[in-house]
Amino acid sequence: MEQKKMLKDVAVINTVYPVCHMKTSESLNDTLVYKGSLYGFCSPECKKEFKGRPESFMVR
Ligand SMILES: [Zn+2]
Known part of the structure; x- marks a missing residue:
């Protein structure tokens, strides 16, 4: 049985x-x-x- 792992109780911004x-x-x-x-x-x-070019994804 394959189940997709998912992080829980993690506070991301x-x-x-x-x-x-x-x-x-x-x-x-x-x-x-x-x-x-x-x-x-x-x-x-x-x-x-994202890591490769974070600036292009950041909205300011
Ligand atoms: Zn994604």
Whole structure:
């Protein structure tokens, strides 16, 4: 039986993923600390994408 792992009770600063725009509350799978804040991601791929060019995903 395969079950998708999901992080729970993790307080991330984003409510949607910066890369794919899904809700972090629905499929939180990976996290990354960026500039002192904890960000959540749906997958390692999503995190990698953000890590490669975080500025392009940040809304200021
Ligand atoms: Zn994603």
